[in-house]
Amino acid sequence: MKFTEFGLDDSLIESIAATGYEEATPIQEKVIPIILKGHDLIASAQTGTGKTAAFLLPIIQRLLQHSNDGQVNGMVIVPTRELAIQISQNLEGMSYFTSISSIAIYGGNDGMNFSTEKQALSRGVDLVICTPGRMIAHLNMGYAKLDGLQFLVLDEADRMLDMGFHDDIMRIIGKLPAKRQTLLFSATMPEKIRQLSRKILHQPEEVNIAISKPPDKxxxxxxxxxxxxxxxxxxxxxxxxxxxxxxxxxxxxxxxxxxxxxxxxxxxxxxxxxxxxxxxxxxxxxxxxxxxxxxxxxxxxxxxxxxxxxxxxxxxxxxxxxxxxxxxxxxxxxxxxxxxxxxxxxxxxxxxxxxxxxxxxxxxxxxxxxxxxxxxxxxxxxxxxxxxxxxxKFKNGKRQGGYHHHKGKSQKPHKPQQPQQPKQ
Structure with a gap:
């Protein structure tokens, strides 16, 4: 299925085309229509299936249709700073020809970054990509404008639970509007993920595109x-x-x-x-x-x-x-x-x-x-x-047998040298 068949905004199609992609991956083909219809989602999908673009593209599309000014409109929670940076870079490429604003919020950086994050959260930004601990630090100070939040994404949810972020995730969710669209992505589906989904999702659609074995190559x-x-x-x-x-x-x-x-x-x-x-x-x-x-x-x-x-x-x-x-x-x-x-x-x-x-x-x-x-x-x-x-059995080595920063809407988007490819 081609990206042009999803009914996406021309500016979004232009951003996708700039990356050289035309055909959607299987998870994108299944997930994008579900998100565009406003359903909650639980998806089993690993890195390399195209899952990042699968949730970012329809969220960008819906924000282009309706964005609450002066509010944080969407939040993507991820387990690591590296993943937050990567998704933020991909987002900048996918939203390159649109007015969508975004910021990556994660720990380990300097006070100037914290000030920039505070400014974005207090003035409003379309999409926040964050790690749980850093977001909790901001929420504790009370200035984040979350009343108009429309979208929540938990990416690599199993990893976050393995890292002990369950309580932080629930604290963050406790600050969000009950009426929102929630998307949960996990490489595996253990019972603890099922329990989490029952707490935070409302009548979700389910998609399974997990890669159970490594590529033959x-x-x-x-x-x-x-x-x-x-x-x-x-x-x-x-x-x-x-x-x-x-x-x-x-x-x-x-x-x-x-x-x-x-x-x-x-x-x-x-x-x-x-x-x-x-x-x-x-x-x-x-x-x-x-x-x-x-x-x-x-x-x-x-x-x-x-x-x-x-x-x-x-x-x-x-x-x-x-x-x-x-x-x-x-x-x-x-x-x-x-x-x-x-x-x-x-x-x-x-x-x-x-x-x-x-x-x-x-x-x-x-x-x-x-x-x-x-x-x-x-x-x-x-x-x-x-x-x-x-x-x-092997003995002596022988076989023995068997075998972007924040972009305000009034600002001109910063032009990356090359739009990021919607791989993940």
Whole structure:
């Protein structure tokens, strides 16, 4: 279905056309008409399905038809600052030829930004993209003009609940008008999400476009190793690979710090990103990585969801992810757009059962690659969690079997160098 078939405003169509997009993704095709009709929505959709444009485009369309002056008209709540920035950038591109005003509100920046945020919330702005904690800080001061709010979006709701934001979300919602359109997007639908939806949604439509498995073009491999072999194995891969953009995931910020320190000592050009970094430092690290000036980035799961970085050749799970969904999100950072990619996971003895559960979710075993003989003997792959299906046993590396800132409406919109593509 083409975007021109949704009945969108000419200025909005012009903004979409400037990005080079013509055809809607499946979730956009299903969700946009529902939102345009004013229904509440609960949607299961992961990053990469086009979900950000699926909710932003119809909200922009409806705001072009009716916007409450002097009020905050719409709010998008997201789990991380990085995602708030990304959605805000996409919004600027999609609203480029319209009069829609917007602002991203998130913690970790300076007092001048807080003042700008306060001004937007007190004078009114069409769309706010925010993290829960920062919005609570503003709401506690009492100046946010929310009486005319028409739209509320919870993006990556499961992630927000996992991060402990349930109470903050309910506090924010308690300040909003009861009569509003609420849209909830979540990569997964556990019972806690169902419970939240029953509290905040009114007779919602439901859409399921979740990606349950990674794309076939991602080549997946695993190295079964002892914990002490993980770093030598990683250095062997980094030394011999032809990949130019490499993202390494660790399961904790302590592991990120230790690994980054050791890799720097080994003379690899790397950077690290985790929650202990100041926001301006995190943004600088991401910019250096995206531009290719830093070819290797060691990160926590803060980057596994919702961050749009193309051209990553190789994703390495230095630690096995906590569950299958996290695994899919992590390796989904590669093979984006039209490119291919490789995902490698190091599996030590204590993580074998967890990795076996991930293989069950995938529906087939991940190929176990050969560990270089100079690294010594490796453990057998003998997970107890596997139920049926061969994972194969590996010893000594051999298989042994089986297998925008705020834009006031009176202002001319700031022209970005290139309108952002409505990918997410």
């Amino acid at each position: 991602i080549v997946q491999e695993a190295y079964v190793v002892y914990d002490s072999q993980k770093q030598p194995m990683l250095e062997h891969i980094l030394t011999n690979t032809q990949c130019k953009m490499i993202l390494i995931f660790c399961s904790s910020k302590q592991n990120v710090k230790h690994l980054a320190r050791d890799l720097k000592r080994a003379k690899f050009k790397i950077a690290e990103i985790h929650s202990d970094l100041e926001q301006n430092n995190r943004e600088e690290v991401l910019m250096q990585f995206k531009s290719g000036r830093t070819p290797i980035l060691v990160a926590t799961d803060i980057l596994s969801r919702g961050i749009d970085i193309d051209n990553i050749d190789l994703v390495i799970n230095y630690d096995v992810p906590h569950d299958g969904e996290d695994y899919i999100h992590r390796i989904g950072r590669t093979a984006r757009a039209e490119s291919d990619g490789v995902a490698i996971t190091f599996v030590n003895e204590k993580d074998q059962n967890r990795f076996a559960v991930i293989e069950q979710l995938l529906g087939s075993p991940v190929r176990k690659a050969m560990v270089p003989t100079e690294l010594g003997p490796v453990p057998d792959y003998k997970p107890r969690a596997r139920r049926g299906g061969g994972g194969g």
